[in-house]
Amino acid sequence: MPTWCPARRRSWCLARSEHADAILAWMQQSPFSRGWVPEAGQPQDVLTGWMRDPDTSCWVVEDDGVPVAYGTIWDDPKEGEAELAHLVVDPARRGRGHGRALVLALAQIAARPGRRVVLRIDPHNDRALAVYVSCHFAILSDAEQEQFNAQQPQLWLARQPAGQASSTPTR
Numbered sequence: 190m191p192t193w194c195p196a197r198r199r200s201w202c203l204a205r206s207e208h209a210d211a212i213l214a215w216m217q218q219s220p221f222s223r224g225w226v227p228e229a230g231q232p233q234d235v236l237t238g239w240m241r242d243p244d245t246s247c248w249v250v251e252d253d254g255v256p257v258a259y260g261t262i263w264d265d266p267k268e269g270e271a272e273l274a275h276l277v278v279d280p281a282r283r284g285r286g287h288g289r290a291l292v293l294a295l296a297q298i299a300a301r302p303g304r305r306v307v308l309r310i311d312p313h314n315d316r317a318l319a320v321y322v323s324c325h326f327a328i329l330s331d332a333e334q335e336q337f338n339a340q341q342p343q344l345w346l347a348r349q350p351a352g353q354a355s356s357t358p359t360r
């Protein structure tokens with residue numbers, strides 16, 4: 190299993206069904222993630238269904254072997270894009286750099302030559318925006334926001350090529 194932060198022994202692995210209960214509990218504790226999985230029915234089945242979807246890869250970050258964060262990569266080869274989605278950190282462990290580590294890890298896993306890595310956020314999610322901008326994501330132009338937002342009003346960001354500074358967020 191790869192480790193990218195030896196000092197903290199942080200590592201990541203593909204999410205498995207035994208992670209589902211913890212991930213759902215993390216999601217249910219924030220207004221920004223609560224709606225991702227319907228609470229009615231069998232939310233565990235929804236989550237484990239994503240883990241089996243061939244166009245999705247679901248990742249868990251562990252800190253010293255303890256699961257602390259979760260996020261997915263949705264592949265869209267036709268558009269030449271990968272979208273990072275459903276990023277969430279254990280509420281008891283936020284503010285310790287796990288969110289930033291998660292974003293950097295997923296962006297690195299998703300990166301391919303010629304592929305753009307994008308994500309979308311609730312425009313009021315200041316904390317997530319700060320984390321994404323610090324990981325070299327920048328807000329897309331107004332024209333692209335309009336095009337991407339035909340379905341839902343969210344703020345879209347794309348990772349900047351290496352060496353290109355992230356812009357200061359403006360809304």
Ligand SMILES: CC(C)(COP(=O)(O)OP(=O)(O)OC[C@H]1O[C@@H](n2cnc3c(N)ncnc32)[C@H](O)[C@@H]1OP(=O)(O)O)[C@@H](O)C(=O)NCCC(=O)NCCS
Pocket residue numbers: 219221222275276277278279282283284285286287288289290309310311314315316317319320323
């Ligand atoms: C967003 C989230 C993933 C960040 O995880 P985290 O582990 O807390 O993030 P980190 O510790 O790596 O970094 C937090 C940064 O945000 C900053 N921050 C905290 N609250 C903030 C706020 N209200 N406004 C702006 N910045 C804020 C911190 O100062 C810190 O930056 P610093 O290290 O430069 O000081 C986590 O809060 C979460 O799971 N939220 C609920 C679900 C969610 O919103 N997911 C994103 C959906 S797009």
